[in-house]
Amino acid sequence: MAYRPTARTEARRAEVRDRIVRAAFELIRRGGYREASVAAVAAGAGVATGTVYRHFPSKAELFAEVFRVASQHEVDAVAEAMAAPASVSDRIALGVETFARRALRGRRLAWALLAEPVDPAVEEERLVFRRAYAEVFASSLREGVLDGSLPPQDPDVTAVALVGAIGEVLTQPHSSDEQALVASLVRFCLRSITEESDVHRHAA
Amino acid sequence: MAYRPTARTEARRAEVRDRIVRAAFELIRRGGYREASVAAVAAGAGVATGTVYRHFPSKAELFAEVFRVASQHEVDAVAEAMAAPASVSDRIALGVETFARRALRGRRLAWALLAEPVDPAVEEERLVFRRAYAEVFASSLREGVLDGSLPPQDPDVTAVALVGAIGEVLTQPHSSDEQALVASLVRFCLRSITEESDVHRHAA
DNA sequence: GCAAGGTATGAATCGTGATTCACTTCTTGA
DNA sequence: TCAAGAAGTGAATCACGATTCATACCTTGC
Numbered sequence: 001m002a003y004r005p006t007a008r009t010e011a012r013r014a015e016v017r018d019r020i021v022r023a024a025f026e027l028i029r030r031g032g033y034r035e036a037s038v039a040a041v042a043a044g045a046g047v048a049t050g051t052v053y054r055h056f057p058s059k060a061e062l063f064a065e066v067f068r069v070a071s072q073h074e075v076d077a078v079a080e081a082m083a084a085p086a087s088v089s090d091r092i093a094l095g096v097e098t099f100a101r102r103a104l105r106g107r108r109l110a111w112a113l114l115a116e117p118v119d120p121a122v123e124e125e126r127l128v129f130r131r132a133y134a135e136v137f138a139s140s141l142r143e144g145v146l147d148g149s150l151p152p153q154d155p156d157v158t159a160v161a162l163v164g165a166i167g168e169v170l171t172q173p174h175s176s177d178e179q180a181l182v183a184s185l186v187r188f189c190l191r192s193i194t195e196e197s198d199v200h201r202h203a204a
Numbered sequence: 205m206a207y208r209p210t211a212r213t214e215a216r217r218a219e220v221r222d223r224i225v226r227a228a229f230e231l232i233r234r235g236g237y238r239e240a241s242v243a244a245v246a247a248g249a250g251v252a253t254g255t256v257y258r259h260f261p262s263k264a265e266l267f268a269e270v271f272r273v274a275s276q277h278e279v280d281a282v283a284e285a286m287a288a289p290a291s292v293s294d295r296i297a298l299g300v301e302t303f304a305r306r307a308l309r310g311r312r313l314a315w316a317l318l319a320e321p322v323d324p325a326v327e328e329e330r331l332v333f334r335r336a337y338a339e340v341f342a343s344s345l346r347e348g349v350l351d352g353s354l355p356p357q358d359p360d361v362t363a364v365a366l367v368g369a370i371g372e373v374l375t376q377p378h379s380s381d382e383q384a385l386v387a388s389l390v391r392f393c394l395r396s397i398t399e400e401s402d403v404h405r406h407a408a
Numbered sequence: 409g410c411a412a413g414g415t416a417t418g419a420a421t422c423g424t425g426a427t428t429c430a431c432t433t434c435t436t437g438a
Numbered sequence: 439t440c441a442a443g444a445a446g447t448g449a450a451t452c453a454c455g456a457t458t459c460a461t462a463c464c465t466t467g468c
Contacts, residue, residue: 002442003436038426048447059426117321157388160376161369168368169361184361192396206412207466242456252417
């Protein structure tokens with residue numbers, strides 16, 4: 001037993017691992033999953049292909065981690081926006097708007113996280129991601145249903161539907177400008193959680 | 205010029221082509237796109253691998269056609285349900301319910317059409333498919349906005365959001381039983397197209 | 409019947425990109 | 439300084455399924 005890595009060596013190793021994750025993220029952010037070959041990741045991190053495999057058992061595991069970190073970041077941003085002291089409706093609106101604006105800023109990343117075809121193993125992370133988004137909305141919805149500020153509804157279904165609606169609108173190419181699109185989307189989401197008025201229900 | 209296929213021969217050829225398409229569809233319906241290798245399609249159709257390429261220039265083109273036919277079928281079903289003589293809201297509800305029930309019946313097919321990772325060329329058909337769904341909803345929504353039975357809104361955004369919401373709810377695994385799920389989903393969609401009531405908007 | 413040309417076959421080829429591994433280089437503790 | 443073992447290297451290998459193509463078989467019109 002003539003060798004046992006010191007803290008310093010382990011730190012260096014961790015730094016390499018980190019560079020690999022960052023390089024992978026950068027590739028996804030700029031060109032999506034398709035462009036992100038292991039060779040490209042290695043080049044971006046300044047290491048040899050084989051080195052990637054000294055830190056991750058497979059490409060799928062590497063990108064699962066990248067997805068995990070990136071999507072957690074997004075969910076956190078939305079959750080933070082929704083932590084504001086406001087009514088349930090207003091908080092939902094804030095969440096939707098944050099979700100939308102961030103996605104429109106980094107379209108490629110949003111597409112990669114929300115919709116791009118990926119390995120099954122990575123797809124699993126995506127489901128976790130979408131569920132996490134839904135959960136953020138669901139907890140506010142539950143609160144609103146309980147305190148009566150929202151009409152009775154299944155908060156889980158509503159939350160999942162919201163995530164789907166937002167994702168689809170953001171993923172689909174649109175003509176209208178960003179401001180209008182976000183405004184329409186927020187209005188859609190607010191309508192969908194609040195009571196439909198009898199006036200319109202019977203007006204037709 | 206000693207050979208020019210007769211009608212009979214062309215019919216036989218068309219029949220082979222048809223068998224290939226059916227086999228491809230059957231594979232997708234049962235195991236999704238992943239399971240549907242060209243070899244498996246050929247086997248299912250009772251022909252050799254190479255024969256597939258005498259009828260389609262590539263796997264992507266074959267499956268693009270399969271997607272086209274299958275999804276048109278779904279869209280038609282929804283459009284037909286919405287042709288009933290009823291109010292805009294009721295028709296939307298019918299459309300959503302039809303969409304949902306059919307998808308829950310053939311979950312694998314629904315997943316393949318709505319969400320499964322596929323070739324870019326096939327993905328294009330999927331976009332067409334989703335747009336077609338959205339358009340079916342959009343035309344009713346436009347009508348409702350014009351005649352005042354629905355509040356002012358961007359019908360295209362609403363329609364796309366509806367498709368996203370429905371797709372996500374159906375794609376995501378759920379605990380509740382089918383009846384309850386569909387009911388919740390229909391309610392969500394109806395709320396999302398009708399006016400939010402002032403009562404709840406200001407109640408919090 | 410037979411030449412021309414179409415159609416079917418399926419084993420062999422190809423492309424792509426992940427993964428491996430024999431080898432080199434670096435670290436450590438004695 | 440040295441042996442043991444860890445980390446890094448990158449060309450070679452592998453896996454896998456789409457695609458090709460030399461060959462055999464049918465159809466047609468003369």
